[in-house]
Amino acid sequence: MLLGRVIGTVWATQKDEKLEGLRLLIVRAVDLELKPLSNFVIAVDTVSAGVGELVLVAQGSSARQTQETHNKPVDAVIMAIVENLNYDTIENLMREYQGREQDVSERINRVAET
Amino acid sequence: MLLGRVIGTVWATQKDEKLEGLRLLIVRAVDLELKPLSNFVIAVDTVSAGVGELVLVAQGSSARQTQETHNKPVDAVIMAIVENLNYDTIENLMREYQGREQDVSERINRVAET
Amino acid sequence: MLLGRVIGTVWATQKDEKLEGLRLLIVRAVDLELKPLSNFVIAVDTVSAGVGELVLVAQGSSARQTQETHNKPVDAVIMAIVENLNYDTIENLMREYQGREQDVSERINRVAET
Amino acid sequence: MLLGRVIGTVWATQKDEKLEGLRLLIVRAVDLELKPLSNFVIAVDTVSAGVGELVLVAQGSSARQTQETHNKPVDAVIMAIVENLNYDTIENLMREYQGREQDVSERINRVAET
Amino acid sequence: MLLGRVIGTVWATQKDEKLEGLRLLIVRAVDLELKPLSNFVIAVDTVSAGVGELVLVAQGSSARQTQETHNKPVDAVIMAIVENLNYDTIENLMREYQGREQDVSERINRVAET
Numbered sequence: 210m211l212l213g214r215v216i217g218t219v220w221a222t223q224k225d226e227k228l229e230g231l232r233l234l235i236v237r238a239v240d241l242e243l244k245p246l247s248n249f250v251i252a253v254d255t256v257s258a259g260v261g262e263l264v265l266v267a268q269g270s271s272a273r274q275t276q277e278t279h280n281k282p283v284d285a286v287i288m289a290i291v292e293n294l295n296y297d298t299i300e301n302l303m304r305e306y307q308g309r310e311q312d313v314s315e316r317i318n319r320v321a322e323t
Numbered sequence: 324m325l326l327g328r329v330i331g332t333v334w335a336t337q338k339d340e341k342l343e344g345l346r347l348l349i350v351r352a353v354d355l356e357l358k359p360l361s362n363f364v365i366a367v368d369t370v371s372a373g374v375g376e377l378v379l380v381a382q383g384s385s386a387r388q389t390q391e392t393h394n395k396p397v398d399a400v401i402m403a404i405v406e407n408l409n410y411d412t413i414e415n416l417m418r419e420y421q422g423r424e425q426d427v428s429e430r431i432n433r434v435a436e437t
Numbered sequence: 438m439l440l441g442r443v444i445g446t447v448w449a450t451q452k453d454e455k456l457e458g459l460r461l462l463i464v465r466a467v468d469l470e471l472k473p474l475s476n477f478v479i480a481v482d483t484v485s486a487g488v489g490e491l492v493l494v495a496q497g498s499s500a501r502q503t504q505e506t507h508n509k510p511v512d513a514v515i516m517a518i519v520e521n522l523n524y525d526t527i528e529n530l531m532r533e534y535q536g537r538e539q540d541v542s543e544r545i546n547r548v549a550e551t
Numbered sequence: 552m553l554l555g556r557v558i559g560t561v562w563a564t565q566k567d568e569k570l571e572g573l574r575l576l577i578v579r580a581v582d583l584e585l586k587p588l589s590n591f592v593i594a595v596d597t598v599s600a601g602v603g604e605l606v607l608v609a610q611g612s613s614a615r616q617t618q619e620t621h622n623k624p625v626d627a628v629i630m631a632i633v634e635n636l637n638y639d640t641i642e643n644l645m646r647e648y649q650g651r652e653q654d655v656s657e658r659i660n661r662v663a664e665t
Numbered sequence: 666m667l668l669g670r671v672i673g674t675v676w677a678t679q680k681d682e683k684l685e686g687l688r689l690l691i692v693r694a695v696d697l698e699l700k701p702l703s704n705f706v707i708a709v710d711t712v713s714a715g716v717g718e719l720v721l722v723a724q725g726s727s728a729r730q731t732q733e734t735h736n737k738p739v740d741a742v743i744m745a746i747v748e749n750l751n752y753d754t755i756e757n758l759m760r761e762y763q764g765r766e767q768d769v770s771e772r773i774n775r776v777a778e779t
Contacts, residue, residue, distance in 0.1 A: 210689075210706065210707040210708070210739070210740060210741055211706075211707070212675075212705075212707055214413055214416070216410045216411055216412065216413060216416060217355075217408065217409050217410025217411060218408075218409050218410070219326075219379070219405055219407070219408055219409075220405070220406050220407040220408075220409075221379065221403035221404055221405050221406055222404075222406055223370050223371070223372075223403070223404040223406075224370055224379075224402060224403035224404065225369060225370065225389055225402040225403065227388070227389075228402065228403060233324075233379070233403075235355065235408075235410050237413055239413070241673075241691065241705065245412075245413045245414075249326075249354075249355065250324065250325075251324040251325070251326055251379055252324070255681060255738075256679050256680055256681060257679070260411065260416065261416040261417075265675070265677065265680075265689070265707055267738040267739060267740045268740050269383050269384070269385070269725050269726065269740055270383065270384045270385065270498070270612070270725070270726045271725070271726065271728065271729060271737075271738050271739055271740035272385065272738065272740075273385060273388070274683070274729070274736055274737055274738040274739075275681055275683075275738050280388055281385075281388055282369075282381040282385050282386065282388040282389050282400055282402040283324070283381060283385055283388075284324060284381045284382050284383055284385035284386075285324055286738055288680060288681040288684065288738040289677035289679070289680035289681065289684060289689075290677055290678075290679040290680065291675055291676070291677050292676050292677055292678055292679075293675070293676040294673065294674075294675055294676075294691075295673050295674050295675075295676075296672045296673025296674070296691050297672055297673060297716065298672065298701075299670055299672060299693055299695070299701045300701075302670070302672060302716065302717040303717075328527055328530070330524045330525055330526065330527060330530060331469075331522065331523050331524025331525060332522075332523050332524070333440075333493070333519055333521070333522055333523075334519070334520050334521040334522075334523075335493065335517035335518055335519050335520055336518075336520055337484050337485070337486075337517070337518040337520075338484055338493075338516060338517035338518065339483060339484060339503055339516040339517065341502070341503075342516065342517060347438075347493070347517075349469065349522075349524050351527055353527070359526075359527045359528075363440075363468075363469065364438065364439075365438040365439070365440055365493055366438070374525065374530065375530040375531075383497050383498070383499070384497065384498045384499065384612070384726070386499065387499060387502070394502055395499075395502055396483075396495040396499050396500065396502040396503050396514055396516040397438070397495060397499055397502075398438060398495045398496050398497055398499035398500075399438055442641055442644070444638045444639055444640065444641060444644060445583075445636065445637050445638025445639060446636075446637050446638070447554075447607070447633055447635070447636055447637075448633070448634050448635040448636075448637075449607065449631035449632055449633050449634055450632075450634055451598050451599070451631070451632040451634075452598055452607075452630060452631035452632065453597060453598065453617055453630040453631065455616070455617075456630065456631060461552075461607070461631075463583065463636075463638050465641055467641070473640075473641045473642075477554075477582075477583065478552065478553075479552040479553070479554055479607055480552070488639065488644065489644040489645075497611050497612070497613070498611065498612045498613065498726070500613065501613060501616070508616055509613075509616055510597075510609040510613050510614065510616040510617050510628055510630040511552070511609060511613055511616075512552060512609045512610050512611055512613035512614075513552055556755055556758070558752045558753055558754065558755060558758060559697075559750065559751050559752025559753060560750075560751050560752070561668075561721070561747055561749070561750055561751075562747070562748050562749040562750075562751075563721065563745035563746055563747050563748055564746075564748055565712050565713070565745070565746040565748075566712055566721075566744060566745035566746065567711060567712065567731055567744040567745065569730070569731075570744065570745060575666075575721070575745075577697065577750075577752050579755055581755070587754075587755045587756075591668075591696075591697065592666065592667075593666040593667070593668055593721055594666070602753065602758065603758040603759075611725050611726070611727070612725065612726045612727065614727065615727060615730070622730055623727075623730055624711075624723040624727050624728065624730040624731050624742055624744040625666070625723060625727055625730075626666060626723045626724050626725055626727035626728075627666055
């Protein structure tokens with residue numbers, strides 16, 4: 210899923226009848242530091258997300274797997290409001306694991322140098 | 324969904340028979356300032372969108388969830404004409420929320436600095 | 438759909454049996470000036486497109502909505518040969534509409550400057 | 552479909568039970584000069600492709616339209632081994648067609664200069 | 666499928682009811698040298714992947730082909746933990762094959778120089 214922040218709303222009266230009553234929100238993608246990225250998507254809200262909230266967006270046919278969007282011409286849906294985000298960088302994780310006896314899963318048998 | 328502007332029309336006589344009678348429009352993607360982006364898509368119109376109008380495009384299998392495009396080899400459909408667009412920047416939103424008691428949803432527990 | 442030009446053919450004898458008899462063409466994406474872009478796709482032809490012809494390609498599950506590709510491991514299909522392409526730039530369209538009384542659909546209420 | 556070259560293999564014992572017995576190969580995308588591109592994909596092999604072979608990869612739901620991958624969490628499948636690739640550049644094709652009486656399909660009525 | 670490393674976890678209480686009980690992990694894409702790439706995805710874990718582990722992610726509708734994600738608004742699923750990765754560069758593979766009598770599959774008949 211895409212991590213993003215709700216930054217606005219879109220109104221459209223002339224639309225496919227199946228879209229009646231759906232809330233169309235503007236979600237700006239963010240990186241793990243929560244800084245805005247260049248891409249954004251217009252998504253249907255199904256979890257009462259507010260402007261400013263950090264959300265997850267499911268895209269493609271998965272966007273139609275909610276009650277509100279079933280069989281509708283919708284390819285992006287807000288399906289969760291993020292409460293907490295906890296991560297580490299790959300560099301730190303590798304240092305932490307390097308010391309351990311069982312190498313994380315990196316028995317890389319590279320046949321040849323790139 | 325993709326935010327874009329209708330900028331033209333495509334005609335094709337030699338085509339899959341299922342496409343008969345469908346209007347094929349050229350939609351240039353735009354940013355939130357409504358400035359044109361580099362990508363464009365050819366989409367089937369289902370809401371009588373005119374050249375110059377700001378529209379939403381649903382892509383992938385979701386493009387087949389309208390009466391006109393059901394079970395047809397179409398992967399992009401214009402399903403709404405945008406009447407109004409209202410948004411704020413993430414920076415402003417964060418400043419606005421920072422003052423509030425309950426932090427929007429950013430209890431970021433980063434295990435380690437990037 | 439993707440706008441592109443047929444520039445060649447691919448032959449494969451060792452393939453999924455469902456692909457038997459299908460024509461695999463190389464389609465280079467083009468911009469609206471019909472200049473070649475960097476990306477290309479291998480697509481199944483269903484409209485007897487010839488090398489050099491300007492075509493539309495439907496991708497993803499929509500590529501399986503033709504008689505020849507139904508239920509086959511195919512994610513790109515040529516479904517139309519473009520006969521005519523007619524467009525204007527967004528800048529010109531906006532100038533043309535600016536004069537008109539009813540602004541095209543751009544009552545943009547931006548809450549704040551980016 | 553994606554044109555690529557098989558460059559390696561992935562082993563995974565802890566996996567969804569439906570993946571049992573499937574061969575996971577690393578396919579590096581190539582351009583039409585067969586030079587490696589930056590992107591690569593892990594795909595299920597269904598045509599006994601060997602390392603070094605030039606192949607076609609179908610992605611998305613189309614990857615599940617083979618006997619081995621039906622209803623499985625697989626979004627990329629090798630469905631053909633390329634035997635022969637024959638193409639021309641758009642520039643050459645246009646020069647060749649320019650001489651011809653019937654312009655290929657480019658009656659481009661551009662309403663205005665970009 | 667996408668090759669990536671699990672680097673963290675996302676918590677969301679306000680979400681589509683179908684997501685109850687699903688583990689949402691942050692997967693950073695990596696290259697074949699296992700170096701982090703810029704893109705990351707939030708995926709549902711179905712194989713008890715731990716933070717730091719190298720995994721495969723299936724996206725799109727294929728993400729819904731597991732017991733845990735069936736018919737749910739989920740477009741990315743971790744479906745395998747990578748134990749071993751074995752590859753060669755295209756340059757080495759070509760040198761190795763060049764010596765062989767049967768050219769791998771590169772009887773490239775380019776009609777004209779690019």
